[in-house]
Amino acid sequence: MISFEQPMFRPPSEANSLLVQATVGCSHNSCTYCAMYRQSNQKFRMRSEKEILQIIAENSSSSYEKAFIADGNALVLPVKLLVKTIKTIYESNENVRQVSIYGNVGDILRKKPQDLKELAAAGLDMVYIGFESGDDITLKRIKKGANKSKTIQSMKRLKEAGIKVSGMVLLGVGGKERSFVHAYETADMLSQGDPDYVGLLSLQVRPGAPIYEAWEKGEFELPDKFQILKELEIIAENTVLTNGHFFSNHISNYLPIKAIYPRDKDKTVMKIKNIIAKKAEGELRPEYYRDIVNQY
Numbered sequence: 001m002i003s004f005e006q007p008m009f010r011p012p013s014e015a016n017s018l019l020v021q022a023t024v025g026c027s028h029n030s031c032t033y034c035a036m037y038r039q040s041n042q043k044f045r046m047r048s049e050k051e052i053l054q055i056i057a058e059n060s061s062s063s064y065e066k067a068f069i070a071d072g073n074a075l076v077l078p079v080k081l082l083v084k085t086i087k088t089i090y091e092s093n094e095n096v097r098q099v100s101i102y103g104n105v106g107d108i109l110r111k112k113p114q115d116l117k118e119l120a121a122a123g124l125d126m127v128y129i130g131f132e133s134g135d136d137i138t139l140k141r142i143k144k145g146a147n148k149s150k151t152i153q154s155m156k157r158l159k160e161a162g163i164k165v166s167g168m169v170l171l172g173v174g175g176k177e178r179s180f181v182h183a184y185e186t187a188d189m190l191s192q193g194d195p196d197y198v199g200l201l202s203l204q205v206r207p208g209a210p211i212y213e214a215w216e217k218g219e220f221e222l223p224d225k226f227q228i229l230k231e232l233e234i235i236a237e238n239t240v241l242t243n244g245h246f247f248s249n250h251i252s253n254y255l256p257i258k259a260i261y262p263r264d265k266d267k268t269v270m271k272i273k274n275i276i277a278k279k280a281e282g283e284l285r286p287e288y289y290r291d292i293v294n295q296y
């Protein structure tokens, strides 16, 4: 029996999915705000086809309706192996209707449009991408390994291939200095890329991540609660989606929002503006609650 190597992560929305740990650790592992794999010194590696197929065989069940291919940027795997993995998941789990994966911008763009179409044809439904910001200066500072235009291009490539895009945005990651630019540029990036899902998280500065040291030295200043809400307001107001889910229900956020755009946009923006205008602390999650879990 192959056991999963820890730590292993999956998006909250994949909590009940069949998990297939096809890679161990993260292929990038450089983002300055992220301590996910740093504390355990977990070295990145790709599992072999034999291991992946054994994991699927050992964990398959008729109870699963979704499957998630983990871990950090599993889309880095060769197309042939991914196709085999996806097809085997469907063959071994008769009720699975959706297969998703973590991918980063570089790995998406390194795959040819035909490769992405092959993955879609095999049954890959959605790629989760950590966008974090649309501000190029912030992206460079946090060592994301992508810029705004490449991020937009990666969304377009996936959508053209028929694969849905779920992107994460990190409020506060530009610090006080880039806060407004980060928010406006992120809204513009989202509007141009038009993802199917936008998940907003709020930065929590944690020991083990390089940004923590910068914060301790005073080189990085975290925006306060209402500045983070202002970022949320700017992004909510300036993002145009054709038909997208706009969520800030992750536990790290002060204000949970679940909206479908464009349908709920006006009332969502109004709600955020009202809370900021009234400084309505009572409507926000307390700090201790945000601290309970720090998970992507």
Ligand code: SF4
Residues within 6 Å of the ligand: 026, 027, 028, 029, 030, 031, 034, 035, 036, 072, 073, 104, 130
């Ligand atoms: S944020 Fe994602 S891509 Fe960046 S180091 Fe962490 S796991 Fe890897």
